[in-house]
Amino acid sequence: MTVKEIFETMEYGPAPESAADAFAWLVDQGDRFGHFIDGAFTEPGEGFLSKNPANGETLATLSQATQADVEAAVQAARKAQPKWEKLGGHGRARHLYAIARLLQKHARLFAVLETLDNGKPIRESRDIDVPLAQRHFYYHAGMAQLMAAELPGRAALGVCGQIIPWNFPLLMLAWKIAPALAMGNTVVLKPAEYTSLTALLFADICRQAGLPKGVVNIVTGDGAVGEMIVSADVDKIAFTGSTEVGRKIRAATAGSGKALTLELGGKSPYIVFEDADIDSAIEGLVDAIWFNQGQVCCAGSRLIVQEGIAEDFHARLRTRMDKLRLGNPLDKCIDVGAIVDHTQLETIKRMVGQSDGGEVYHARVDMPVEGCFYPPTLITGLSPSAALMQDEIFGPVLVSTTFRTPSEAVQLANNTRYGLAATVWTENVNLALDVAPKLAAGVVWVNGTNMFDAAAGFGGVRESGFGREGGWEGLSAYTKPAGKAKPLDPVAAFKGDKAPVDPVDRTAKLYIGGKQARPDGGYSRAVWSKTGELLGHASLANRKDVRNAVEAAKGAGGWSHTTGHLRAQILYYIAENLAARSDEFAHRLNQLTGGRTGAKEVEASVSRLFTYAAWADKFDGQVHNAPIRGVALAMREPVGVIGALCPDEAPLLGLISVMGPAIAMGNRAVLVASEPFPLAATDFVQVLETSDVPGGVVNILTGPHAELAPTLAQHMDVDAVWSFSSTDLAQVIETGSTGNLKRTWVNNGQARDWYGPEGEGRLFLDAATEVKNVWVPYGE
């Protein structure tokens, strides 16, 4: 076309970013890659091809890691770790800073290589992925620097196995490696097999940055390599990917003592109220579901629009979709690039093809003849019962439904197994700030979408996984309390055959929904003193009692919306009523345990209740300093229903140490009392009954831990399970938790000093809360 012709047609024309430097780098590496282990690349081994999804061209040959490769990488990391940790915060900060600088110096090379490998538009890799990756290293260089001063008593976990997905190859690498290294860990990372090239370039950068050998190790390969890492001698697994694989990793690591964080799938709601800036909300959708071809775990893939504006909204949205430009990802004038691989493309086609009802609209855009492309798609008129409203598609497909009222919008939004992100559009600040906390999600964006920053934690609730990446809240995923724990010996119940000590028989029941309840099974067991006297009978709860207790706890949801002040008042009242009966409880404890520490335990219990009464209105969230004009509010929200197997060895203090943080933070608790010494807990029921604790907030069961733990762990309406039992239940609880991927906190058979500082405080409060980041950009 001549200039004169273009002057008339005013078409865009090609504007390709040059791939010459990226290809030159690949050629320099011989177009074949080994693994990066102990500071050097290994000889390329048996492998597979890495292809450009936009045109099918082969970019390089990669090696499939063997068991020996993974072991060598873990060994290198293990060997390097102590020295890396001892290097100190400042020393590590200097390395992280150097990496950040090098990422910046090679920014365009990373961006072009990422686009070649993944198929995402160059605009996104250049303007979003790469700058955010740099930002994570800068931010965490600062965290390394501040660790000693700001995180006293925390230490590195050790060696972290990290497995990342193909949708944001370099960015996910940065999210994983930067905090791990900052806190003194070393890593073995496996990029996705479709997209390993920027990780290998990053390895090259690590050499240039002079990073000590073995601190970062990168092995390539498919899911089998991931499995090898999961079962290797590592201290932690961090995984980002599908919920299906996340579940498998949870099951595989159950009982291993390995720390685990999972960042999984989503079907994130995108709520548009009728008073929203509609054009901006539509533009937001472009960034929500057509960003990275919709291959985004937190993609706003479920449009929930107010009924009165739905028709107009959909019409305007279709018009907008038709304006999207799809094609060569390296073209600087392209909005939507290639789907990462044919397999993924087929999955998208199949899922949309099987759509049960709804009206499917494909954007009227020019489609490239070759390569993996799928047009931006909108499916309207679906109801929550439609499979596509529930299942993650992981492609450029938006599904839509309507609502009538704010509360219905929240109901629809939360009608999902996932809980990663949510978006809310309204010009009404009252509505926005009312709805945001009610949404089951780790991140909520108000009048915007897909905003990310290293300063604000990212991660989900429900089956979207657990753990946060970024911000102060993300550091707990890469640290543990310093010091060595002692093993916890099983505490057995006493046996006996002597007469009862009480002149009048007392009946210890279960405490469910604010009422004393007989056990469903109708069985009890005798509780004997050390010297063999009969102290009483304790009910033996069964799975139906667990069900009833969880139902009661679920029904007491109002507790989560009470004020911290009110919860503090009630905790103080419990303490008051317990203190009034100190002697009686001290006596009971001495009888039960056969010791003389009853009075001390009651005293510590009263103090602990004061601690959590104190914390109830003080465990504040944060306002993160994200680089926007606006605020990122890190809100502390209760986890929900927490089931806990209470410590056996401290029958009253243990129960209160678990109950205190749970209810102080607004959770409802199902507590399984000390198995050998259950009667302190059943006595304590009377204290609860006289202390204005609403029914269902605290539920107490007695019975065998090993029998009740699986039911609690598998219950889909329980949000977290903790175990401090002297029976090691880590395996059974973590395995059971895979169903709804509930949070677990288990002692792995290690003892805890319930009287000392490790028996209370922030660790418990962290476990009793989820951090939700609510992004509120502002400006008029």
Add this chain to the structure above:
Amino acid sequence: MMTDTANSSALAQLPQTVAHARNPGLPLDMDWVRAVQANTSAIERRAATLPGRRSVKKDHQAAWLARAISCIDLTTLAGDDTPGRVRRLCAKARQPVRADVLDALGLHGLTVGAVCVYHEMIAPAVEALEGSGIPVAAVSTGFPAGLSPYRLRVAEIEESVKAGAAEIDIVISRHHVLTGDWQALYDEMRDFRAACGEAHVKAILATGELGTLRNVARASLVCMMAGADFIKTSTGKETMNATLPVSLTMIRAIRAYEARTGYKVGYKPAGGISKAKDALVYLSLMKDELGDAWLRPNLFRFGASSLLGDIERQLEHHVTGAYSAAHRHPMG
């Protein structure tokens, strides 16, 4: 001497021969006005990414820059304007780019969209542009503040039309917007439009003085309801002139108006656009948000004085491959 192509494009920019039906306006619809929202933060974020989302290279860039020239309202609005100065500007309007450069591009005959002057300079401009097909636009209604007696403002329009202005750039009363008196704004605009008769009317909102993007969106809508042919950002005399967020807000209003009424209204960002690169961003914004119809001078104008110089240098660079210098291009 003009080629057919250039001739037809020159004619196309005459408001009297536009392809689309002129916006007749409609009764003030306050429900619609009140429902309009503009989320500043979201609009700013969208605007910030616009330059990174589109790129026009090589021959396409040259063609697009030439297109930008065809949409320029070449403007002089200074107290020391004289007939001689205006004649010089008009000569530049006829021949905005050096002939050898235009020949190399095959765009011989390219002219700017219009010449924009104060009332007193209409006559010399009309005379200087005779036969070129380039319309004369006059700023009016007590430009730039718009606070002279109402009667005189209406009369000023009538005088300018009588003097030969084919386009009238009126300024709205900002106080109507700032006090939320949409009826008064509507009535004023209606009167101005009526006074223009066959001449096309551009409503200057002076967005830098309206306080919020929401006000910009609502004022845009009210002016269109009252029959504006174009909505324009600024007088060039405010401290804040055309910006991408303001443009996005006004363009969305134009789109909504067309969707509801079927009438196309033109857009003119004015002031602050001085680089060829900025012009490309604006053109892509018009293309993507409104459509190709808004890439023609009958629906899109740049109110700019220094933009042309930068484009001239870029075009010479395109032709020769060497970066250009300002003194190599004739001044206007």
